[in-house]
Amino acid sequence: MLSFFGDIMKNIGLYIHIPFCKSKCPYCDFYSMRSDSVGYDDYTACVIESMESWSDQLGRKAETLYLGGGTPSLVGGKNIAFIVRRAKELFDVDGEITVECNPSAIEEDFFEMVAKAGVNRISLGMQSAVDSERRKLGRTADRDKVLKCINEARNAGIENITLDVMLGVPDQTTESLKETIDFCIETGVPHISAYMLKLEEGTYYYNYADKLNLPDEDETADMYNVLADELEKHGFVHYEISNFAKPGFEGKHNLKYWNAEEYLGIGPSAHSFIDGKRFYYPRDIEHFSFGKAPIDDGIGGDEEEYIMLRLRLNEGIVFEDYSKRYGKELPTEFLEKAIFFEKQGLMRVTDKQISLTREGFLLSNTIISELI
Amino acid sequence: MATKKENIRNFSIIAHIDHGKSTLADRLLEKTESVAVRDMTEQLLDDMDLEKERGITIKAHAVKLNYKAKDGEEYELNLIDTPGHVDFNYEVSRSLAACEGAVLIVDASQGVEAQTLANTYLALDHDLEIVPVINKIDLPAADPERVAAEVEDVIGLECMNAPRVSAKTGENIESVLEKIVSDIPAPIDSDDSKPLRALVFDSVYDNYKGVIVYVRVVDGKIKAGDTMRMMATGAEFTVVDVGYMRATSMESAKELTSGEVGYITASIKTVGDARVGDTVTTAEYPASEPLPGYRKVNPMVFCGVYPADGADYENLREALEKLQLNDAALSFEPETSGALGFGFRCGFLGLLHLEIIQERLEREYDLDLVTTIPSVVYKIHLSDGTVLEIDNPTNYPDPAYIAYSEEPITKANIYAPNEYVGAIMDLCQERRGVFKDMTYVTPDRVDIAYELPLNEIIYDFFDVLKSRTKGYASFDYEIKGYERSDLVKLDVLLNGDGVDALSFIIHSDKAYGRARKIAEKLKEHIPRQMFEIPVQIAIGGKVIARETIKAMRKDVLAKCYGGDITRKKKLLEKQKEGKKRMRHFGTVEVPQEAFMAVLKLDE
Numbered sequence: 010m011l012s013f014f015g016d017i018m019k020n021i022g023l024y025i026h027i028p029f030c031k032s033k034c035p036y037c038d039f040y041s042m043r044s045d046s047v048g049y050d051d052y053t054a055c056v057i058e059s060m061e062s063w064s065d066q067l068g069r070k071a072e073t074l075y076l077g078g079g080t081p082s083l084v085g086g087k088n089i090a091f092i093v094r095r096a097k098e099l100f101d102v103d104g105e106i107t108v109e110c111n112p113s114a115i116e117e118d119f120f121e122m123v124a125k126a127g128v129n130r131i132s133l134g135m136q137s138a139v140d141s142e143r144r145k146l147g148r149t150a151d152r153d154k155v156l157k158c159i160n161e162a163r164n165a166g167i168e169n170i171t172l173d174v175m176l177g178v179p180d181q182t183t184e185s186l187k188e189t190i191d192f193c194i195e196t197g198v199p200h201i202s203a204y205m206l207k208l209e210e211g212t213y214y215y216n217y218a219d220k221l222n223l224p225d226e227d228e229t230a231d232m233y234n235v236l237a238d239e240l241e242k243h244g245f246v247h248y249e250i251s252n253f254a255k256p257g258f259e260g261k262h263n264l265k266y267w268n269a270e271e272y273l274g275i276g277p278s279a280h281s282f283i284d285g286k287r288f289y290y291p292r293d294i295e296h297f298s299f300g301k302a303p304i305d306d307g308i309g310g311d312e313e314e315y316i317m318l319r320l321r322l323n324e325g326i327v328f329e330d331y332s333k334r335y336g337k338e339l340p341t342e343f344l345e346k347a348i349f350f351e352k353q354g355l356m357r358v359t360d361k362q363i364s365l366t367r368e369g370f371l372l373s374n375t376i377i378s379e380l381i
Numbered sequence: 382m383a384t385k386k387e388n389i390r391n392f393s394i395i396a397h398i399d400h401g402k403s404t405l406a407d408r409l410l411e412k413t414e415s416v417a418v419r420d421m422t423e424q425l426l427d428d429m430d431l432e433k434e435r436g437i438t439i440k441a442h443a444v445k446l447n448y449k450a451k452d453g454e455e456y457e458l459n460l461i462d463t464p465g466h467v468d469f470n471y472e473v474s475r476s477l478a479a480c481e482g483a484v485l486i487v488d489a490s491q492g493v494e495a496q497t498l499a500n501t502y503l504a505l506d507h508d509l510e511i512v513p514v515i516n517k518i519d520l521p522a523a524d525p526e527r528v529a530a531e532v533e534d535v536i537g538l539e540c541m542n543a544p545r546v547s548a549k550t551g552e553n554i555e556s557v558l559e560k561i562v563s564d565i566p567a568p569i570d571s572d573d574s575k576p577l578r579a580l581v582f583d584s585v586y587d588n589y590k591g592v593i594v595y596v597r598v599v600d601g602k603i604k605a606g607d608t609m610r611m612m613a614t615g616a617e618f619t620v621v622d623v624g625y626m627r628a629t630s631m632e633s634a635k636e637l638t639s640g641e642v643g644y645i646t647a648s649i650k651t652v653g654d655a656r657v658g659d660t661v662t663t664a665e666y667p668a669s670e671p672l673p674g675y676r677k678v679n680p681m682v683f684c685g686v687y688p689a690d691g692a693d694y695e696n697l698r699e700a701l702e703k704l705q706l707n708d709a710a711l712s713f714e715p716e717t718s719g720a721l722g723f724g725f726r727c728g729f730l731g732l733l734h735l736e737i738i739q740e741r742l743e744r745e746y747d748l749d750l751v752t753t754i755p756s757v758v759y760k761i762h763l764s765d766g767t768v769l770e771i772d773n774p775t776n777y778p779d780p781a782y783i784a785y786s787e788e789p790i791t792k793a794n795i796y797a798p799n800e801y802v803g804a805i806m807d808l809c810q811e812r813r814g815v816f817k818d819m820t821y822v823t824p825d826r827v828d829i830a831y832e833l834p835l836n837e838i839i840y841d842f843f844d845v846l847k848s849r850t851k852g853y854a855s856f857d858y859e860i861k862g863y864e865r866s867d868l869v870k871l872d873v874l875l876n877g878d879g880v881d882a883l884s885f886i887i888h889s890d891k892a893y894g895r896a897r898k899i900a901e902k903l904k905e906h907i908p909r910q911m912f913e914i915p916v917q918i919a920i921g922g923k924v925i926a927r928e929t930i931k932a933m934r935k936d937v938l939a940k941c942y943g944g945d946i947t948r949k950k951k952l953l954e955k956q957k958e959g960k961k962r963m964r965h966f967g968t969v970e971v972p973q974e975a976f977m978a979v980l981k982l983d984e
Contacts, residue, residue, distance in 0.1 A: 024944060205937060226909070230934035250937060266944055280944040287947055306947050314950060353911065374936040375911060378956040 020072035021283065022265040023100055025056055025092060026276030027081040028294060031114060034147035035213035036178075036206060040278035040292040041079040047294055049084040055298045057095050059275050062300075064099035067273070067283065071100035073262035075107045080134075082110040086122030093126040105130050105169075105261040112158045113150035120158075120165035130169040130260075131162045132202070137175060137185075138192035145179045145221075152192070159196050169258060171200035176236065177229035178206050179221040186232050190239045199258035203236055203251050205229055230371055237367055250321045250370045267318045269310045282309050313381040316343075320377055325357070325364020339363075346380055384457040386640045387567045391459045391597065392512075393476055395504055396486035397494035397855060401516040405486055405548040405557070406462060410628045412554050413446040413458070442583065443595050443642055445625040445632075450562045458561060459642035461582060461597075469730065470859065471678050472583070474503060475658045478674055479582040479597030479642065482510040482565030484557065485538070489515045489523035489545070492531045493822065495796030495855030501536050512560050513540050519547040535822045571639030576668040577601030579637070579645075579661040581611075584652045586706040592649035595626070596661055597642050599672060604636035608664035609647055612671040616654050617664055618647035653709045678710045680728025681789070681860065682735055682755045682839050683772035685716060685882065686742070687724030689749035689973065694723045700746035701725060704738060711738060716773065720882040720966055721751055726773055729755075732839050751964070751973055754885045757835045760787040760863055774884040777870040780921060787863040788888075789835040792817075795846065797854035799827045804849045812837035813888060832861060834888070871896055873903070873979075874917040874924075878967040883979060896926035899979050906975035909933035914969050 029049065030041040044052070074096050081089060089108055096102055107130040108123055120131070135155050137143045143150075155172075162170055172193055176186070193201050206223070208215040224232065237247050245253040249267060252260060265272050274281045277297045280289040287306040290297050312335055319326045332338055347363050350356040355369035355376060369376055396402040446458040463476040477483065483504040487497055504511055513532050515525045529540040544556040579596035587593050603609065607620045624633040625643045637643040649655050657678075660671035688697045701713045712728035729735040735755060742748050754774075761769040761777070762784045771777055793814075795805050799821070806816070806829070814831040822828050833842075838858065846854050869892050873883035887895055896918035903916045910933055918926040938949060963970040 205935065207938070226933070226935050227931075233935070266946065269946075272944055274944050278945075280946070282944065282946070289945065289947075309946060314946060317950060317953060318946065355911070371935050371937055372911060372933060374938055374953060374956055375933065378953045378960065381953065381957075 020070045021067075021100075022073045022075065022262045022270070022272035023060075023071040023096060023102065024262070024272055024274040024276075024279055025060075025074070025076045025081075025096070026274065026279040026290075027052070027076060027078040027084055028277050029078065029083045030080045030111075031083065032147065036146065036209070038209035038212050039079065042294065044083075047298055049088055052294075052298070053084060053088040053091055055300075056092055056275055058300070059297070060092075060096055060099050063273060063275065069100065069271075069273075069283075071096070071102045071273070072104045073106070073265065074100075074102045075105075075262040077109045077132075079109075080111045080114050081108050082116075082119060083114045086116060086119040089119075089123045089128070090126035093123065093128055097127055102127070107132055107171075107260070107262060109134065110158065111148070111150070112154045113148065115158055115161075120162045120167060124162075124165035124167050129167060130171070131158075131167050132171045133158055133173065135172045135174065137178060137181070138189040139181075139185050142178055142181055142185065146175065156196065159198065169200070170196075170198040171202055171260065172196070172198055174201055174203045174236070176203055176205045176232045177224050179223055181224055181232065183228070183232055183235050186235060187239070190236055194239070194243050199255040200260065201240060201245065201253045202260075203233070203253065205233065205251075233371060234367070246323070247367065248323045250373060264322075267321050269315045269318050280306070285310055316381055317377050320365055320373065320380075321370075323364060325362050327362040329361070343380055350376055350379075384455070384641075386569050386571060388454055388456045389459070389567050389640050390456060390482065390561050390565045391461065391480045391568060391640075391642055392482040392484060392561055392565050393461045393463050393480045393504075393509075394484045394486060395463060395473075395477075395500035396516075397488070397491070397496040397500075400486045400488040400491070400494070400497070401548045402462075402486055405484070405514070405516060405546070405554075406460060408548050408551055408554045409446060409458075409460060409558065410444065411551070412558060413448045443626050444628050445642065448558050448562070451559060452562075456562055457641075458558070461642065469734070470503075471676065472657055473500070474507070474674070475580065475582045477504055477507045477509060478672075479580050480507070480509055481568060482512060482561070484561065485511050485513045485532075486516045486548075487513060487528055487532055489517045489525045489528050490520050492528045493535045493796075493826070495794060495828075495857050498536070498796065498822075498828070499794070499857040501538075510565050511538055512557075512564050513538050513543040514557055514560075515540075515543055515545045516548050518545045519550050519552065531823055535826075568640030571598070572600050573602050573639050575600035575639070576666045577603050577607075577662045578668045578672055579603065580672050581655055581657055581659045581661060583657060584649075584655040584709075586652055587646075590621070590646045590648075592646070592652050592655050592706075593631075594645045594647070594649065594655045594661065595642075596637070596645060598637050598639050600639050600668070601663075601666070602636050602638040603645065603661070603663065609645060609661050610664050610667060611655060612660040612662055612668070613656065613675050613677075614654065614659070618649055618654075620645055620647045622646045651706050651709075653705070656709050678730065680710060680712050680730060681835065682729045682731055682757060683726060684729075684735065684755040685718060685721065685724050685753035685773070686713070686727050686739070687718065687721040687751045687753075687882075689751055691722045693748055696746065697725065697742070697748055697750075700742050700748060701727070703746075704741060708738075710734065716775075718753070718775070718882050720880050720964060721753070724751075728772070732843075751882075751976055753882045753976070754979065755839050756885060757789050757839060759789075759868060759886055761868075762786065771886070774870055774886050775881050777884075777886060780869075785865055786868040788866040788868065790861045790864045791833050791835050791838065791858040792861045793831050793833045793838070793856065793858040795829045795831070795854055795856050796822070797827060797829070797850050799825050801850040801854060802827055802829065805829055805846070805854060808842075808846060808849055809833060812842060813890070833858070834866070835860065836887070869920050871899070872919045873899065874915075874919060875903075875907075875966050875969045875971070876912075876914045877917075878969070880966050880971070882964075882976070892920060893925055900926040900928040902978045903971075903975055904928040904930050906978040907969070907971055910968075910970060912968065 028041050029044045106128045108128050109132045111134050136146050138152050140151050208218055240253045247253055248259050271283050277290050277294045278292045287309040288303040289306055290303045347356050347358050351358045357364050394402050443461045448456045448458050461476045463473045518525050525545045532540040546553040578600045579598045583595040585593050605620050605622055608617050609620050610617045623637045623645050658675040662668040688694055705711050710730050713725040716726040756772050758770050758772045761771050763782050764784045809831045814833045818830040820828045867889045868886055869889045870886050873880045900916050900918050913932045914930040916928045917924045963972050
């Protein structure tokens, strides 16, 4: 039993967005930029200033810290260490501290430096272990470079490593995916995130989709199944739609999102959920670096949101947690629909909880939009 | 101040589509200074946006021009514009009946086309004096001499002295006006002392004045205060105002006298009360016989029109009522569909008319519509002798009771360069055409006559004809009558449930091919859903085509954008909205595009 499910944590999750990339990957629509207008050190100073101000304002502790991007590793181990140390001082971070790294943008003693500062989890943007596939995704590091990163992180004492894998990317087949899966298993990392490529408007991939030799819907769904089967065979638990972990290695920061728990996001495009309110910094580095206030995004954490988020988890919605949180039972209509989906093999309904099956995960948008 | 009858000229402009009719009309207005240059927008006579966009004239208009000719006399020129599409043939004929002459425009590069001929014959039927004008001499490909010779050869009109003009640049426009004055006869047979007989050639609804009736006074006169009587319907109204149409305004007059063209207003509520072709007389001094040629135009093509959002039903009704005020040929009555809910069965003159109405509803009334497959009116003879007129497949009777069926047949003329004869004949053959005649109008142009069933030409015939002849062929048709035909009704079943809105009536020879295509199109346009969906096309209980839409495999959002839950939620809400906009048939959701795709099978 995973003890962190269901509880509304008092301590928040802290997210720091590092918006820099050496180059834009052709499928990516996250907020990122080259460091032409704002330098890495200057940006680090802005983040620290912002953390100080938020710490004053909220007076909250953080359980998890996550540095995402962009390419956080690009600002250098020294800057990462600054941020992490200061975050620990200001927010008493005592749990999981993750840094996203791009294997092609890692300096020599990076892992050493960040581990010393307190980083205990590394997320590596591998995407594919097949070099030709990875190159098409705009990732320049080869497979050996990924291996080298894993080893260096381990030498620095960081065992909790997660690899990103993408499904449905150009030229990929279930065969080539198996190569990637084998690689993941051989490395012995305890966590895998597997995302299906989504063509986002405005990206190169979106505009040239017909020239990309993309696997179709059926092939991509097959890949998802192959991946899940293989990883489960090797002791991974499919604990969230796109995440697999050896027991105890679930990503605690991201779980805060799916549990509708509180988090503070710092940096352009970072979102927050604090005291029932959602707000965010716009996709504009100057807005953030000039210290302007984030933008209100309304009230969060209502029943619909909770359902939408919790159904991403293997555990689904636990009736008791739901009624504890909202002071009422799940609507009958909801349960009727769920039973309908159960008959189609898309949901599991027990007397304690309700959740999506793997086939249900694959159709989660359709199902959830029917349910809420 | 009435002009003396010798100085009146009533004329229309006739042309093949795109040969420059509206542009020439604009130039004539400009040249006679009927319109200030600052009011001059392109194609002033076509005042509906749609007309400007489609480049066709939908409804007739008329305008009075004053012209001081080279002989020193002041002339009153009444230009009566005519609609330019086969759907509106009857309205064209009434406009022509109001004239003594017609200016025939021929494109200096394209020469004689199908509607050049059709319109000329129509004008000759009304004994009009025809003044040919060669237009677009500014085009690089212009060859006025060849085209003039062609007009002489094909139509037999003297054309060597025809004005060569460019309506676009304004070159030589005055010669057209001089020709009108010199060649077109004045309405000298008119007699003011006879009882009033005025031909209605158009009527337009105006929010303030009620219906504005456009007339050509043949005999007698009319003034405000008279009691006007519509001879076909017997309806009477007190005349509020009479006068002349100017390019940008209406000019009230004391009276309208014989030979003149003008308007009458009389607080008439709908154009249905002052139908095109009817004769106006007065109750005080009534004529005994109406002018010849009145007929009520009947819709030929019917389809169901449904609001995409059921809540818009009342708005749709109001919009249709408003459009009908101005369009006596549009009919509608409420109908219900199991698939589409509440809507209206609407009747149209033809497919263009249908498209225009649909577009106006969507654009001017901001309605989102679903239309069903258009149908013609079939006559179904039952074994017991009763005859049903069916324009809606839903009402198609049980085949067991049908003795035989009839469908409307058209006489169609296709006019094209002779290299396309093969392609055209193939197309007509595919559409169950019966070849009638082929004449070489010039050594390299042919006029092919076919009898074609109306239901074969209402969907996409013209589009396909255009594409197979690289746009060179032109097409014209009229209804010939009803003929016996072997008809069947095709039903569409999704996941076993019938979708009434997709049913239609078709000739049995076409049933299998069409059924396969429909099944394919539906498979292509209905998105994969959570369950496998069989698509079946059946005649009676017998399935003749089948496809399967596979179950959806993947619809998942994996990424979390820096904790941006709102974005994710919005995406799901959008998806939910999208579902609402789909039509539900049992458990199957069908997007509107699927209906459209079935409608336009041959694209």
